[in-house]
Amino acid sequence: MAETKNVLIIEDHPLFREALVTALGRAFPSEATALEADSISSGLDTLQNNKVDLVLLDLNLTDSSNFDGLTRINAARPNCPIYVVSATEGAEAFNRAKALGATGYLPKSLSLDELAAALATALDGGSWFPEVESGLSEADDEVAARIASLTPAQRRVLSGLSDGLLNKQIAFDMGISEATVKAHMTAIFRKLGANNRTQALLVYKQAVSISGDDHSAA
Incomplete structure (x- = not known):
């Protein structure tokens, strides 16, 4: 039997957090467990007290904005893959996330099936970014x-x-x-x-x- 993966979802919008849990269930019906947090501080507490195999991170939360949260989570758990999940889209955002250590970037405009497919890639150790040209100077x-x-x-x-x-x-x-x-x-x-x-x-x-x-x- 495959080992259960723990996925930490750091998202302050309950409806989208629920959508991520649903997508995770589609990708891994019995092999993944969702851990939920609504801020960077609560996410860091969860990381400290649990084995986490993947972090799904919203960019703008009550206690962080833009890529500040990504740098904090990456510093606390440098070997844990982090996928940014955000409504902020565009080449600059995607490439900035990659440059700062994100393993993937999931736009919130993705359908539920697309999210599930991307999460399957994430938990299989892969990287997933929208295909765009570099947006960074x-x-x-x-x-x-x-x-x-x-x-x-x-x-x-x-x-x-x-x-x-x-x-x-x-x-x-x-x-x-x-x-x-x-x-x-x-x-x-x-x-x-x-x-x-x-x-x-x-x-x-x-x-x-x-x-x-x-x-x-x-």
Whole structure:
């Protein structure tokens, strides 16, 4: 008997969360279990307390927007495949997600059968992105690559900086010393080509944002 796969669905719209559960049931009637969360914080708690084989992540939630949530989840569980599921469509979004570590991108405009087929690919270890030409400029591509080059710990430190946390607060949350946090920051500044926190955060926000995004798409 095949081992049951746990799929974490991080989506704050109950109806679409239900649609994903239904699509998952079609793809794997008895071999997949859906774990549900409606925010990044609750998703991170679920990841900490459960074995998760795949994350389905909405872009815009109550506690994250654009690709901020993707970088946080990827930092917390770097070896777990993450599929973005969003109403935000277009070459820029698809390629930005891929550059920042997503394994796949499922537009919410997909039919239930198409979602089920894509989820079958996801749980089989495959990647699934809409076929489009690159939508990133060379400069944007370079910024995304810099963020992608950070280690999971460095991404968690950067996320803490983005939340306005002090070094001691980041150290407490990560269970490391303040000296280690400072060492990570030094490495972050070097990789991002930044001289201080402000510059590093500007690079981060450029990397996780979509130009022209109206924040209404989820």
